[in-house]
Amino acid sequence: MNPRRVTAVFLRIVAQFRRDRRTLALLFGAPIAIIALLGWVLSSSGATTSRVAIVNASGNPAGNAIVLKLTAALNGQPKVQVVDVRDSATARQMLIDNKLDLVVSVPADFSLQNRKIQLTTLGLNPAGESTVIPAIQQALIGAVVQDAGGALPTIERSTVYGSPDATQLDTLAPVVVGFFVYFFVFILTGVSFLRERMGGTLERLMATPVSRSEIVLGYSLGFGFFATLQIALVLAFVIGRLDVPALGPVPAFAIGLGVKAIGSPLIAYLIVLVLGLGAVSLGIFISTFARSEFQILQFIPIVIVPQGLLGGFFWPIDQLPGLLQPLARILPVTYAIDGLRQVMIAGADLTSPAVLLDLGVLAGIAAIFVVLATATIRREVV
């Protein structure tokens, strides 16, 4: 291992990037833009008012009483608007015409002994429609219990980590950071090394005294350097928040998402960096199996998308079907997501066995791909 040659490879990659302004812009601009978009989307979800109709088909005193109480309870809820609708057929049509979000029906056989109430939504977007249902349930319990003369039950939410009012963004943002770095480092290294293979420069490198491991190390340093800058910028954007006051015609706005991170950003940084170093070798390894940039892109659905689906991004690993769980447990992104959540949400530090395990597995996976990448470099081109 000759430091001069490693440095030469490292500096060359930095020089190449410096001249490729578009890729630099992509590297730093794209994750910020997408995370900002995600923050915007998530912050506004549930902000719209749900239009609810209560249809009383019972006509008996028990039904009338519950309708009155439900109406009063729902009117007391934020973001709920009670719409007056006479019969269920009209209500159904109004759901279809998108004039209503939810219909609460008190059926004809409603009685004090049979307190059954129907909730109807359109069903096209189950996730969005259900946001108002917890409020209805609470109102309903309140109404029914009040009816029996008891005290109103109250529900208090608490969580071990974070806070119950943590937004989806607070839990998603750390994960998105790791995923982006992995994606960009993989694609950029894959394409760079493919160009090295196809452009005849790899042949040239192999005709110099540089060794394969010196090339892999130089690449890791070069891409690690840009990954470092990228992680720093993205983490700063996610964690930090700079409120800019209104100035003349420009309304007040904020730069950064201000996600509440409890743990040390430095440990989060370390996790993403080890993940990114694995992606460098993965990119070099994958470039062996591609003949063009387009073929590198074909590896996105094979290499990147499964990690997004299985890595704990959408569903916890232990809720996956049994056969998929072992698969999820060999994916590096799984460990990065777990580590980032441990650190940023649960506030774990380097004394936490879970974080150490995550870091260890990530380092191990990176080491495996360093060996694979090194082994494939001198693959003969016929």
Next chain:
Amino acid sequence: MAVASPIAVEAIALRKSFGPIHAVDGIDMALPAGKIYGLLGPNGSGKTTLIRLLTGLASATSGTVRVNGVAMPSRTNLASIGYMTQADGIYPELSVWENLSFFGALYGQTDRAAMIKTLELVDLADRLDSPAQDLSGGMRRRLSMACALVHHPRVIFLDEPTVGVDPALRVQFWQHFRRLAADGATLLVSSHVMDEADRCDELLFIRSGRVLAQGTSEELRKRAGTDDIETAFLRFAEGPGPDGSGGTPTAAAQDKNGAAR
């Protein structure tokens, strides 16, 4: 000049097979240092594969290669070997200087003045900061050559260095090769253009992965009984040389593509 020059490039029973195809099919050669050798043969005759074997970039199916007495492949020996590939093999986004100093660093060349001198030899010293992608085709070719010579190698392999190079530049290239040989370097230049033959000290006719004949241009033409080097090549390719010594009869006997059999 009575003392024989040391052997710079040596191959013994060298073979390289890709499945059923024998790209290099039993080549023996011993090239004394300080000369320009021309590796002549049609496309697909095995010239590039032979050079890749000699530089240690490809591993031989069987046989031995020695460069400056060191068995190849040897990574450390590459510091005294220059290889100009058929493709330009330079980084288009990097400037002339960045390309040259990158390869210089890999070869262990640290002398900035020496590197600038290499660029002067290929007439690119005034384009130090131009990105390689802004250069003309001929300039890129020259930069590629400079990258192969940046460390003053003792043995230089040039794979079709003059392809796509205009005649004036080609003359410059050959003048430069001659200077390098005069300084004691050994050059092996592959070409499929026969009119470059007279510029070499010695020629190796190569076809179907075998050396058909070796000698000076004059000798080979005389043995083939023609004044034209192209005709000489074809006569050697048809079978054993007219005087019975030019060809490689054992190889010719196995040649399934041999037209004359």
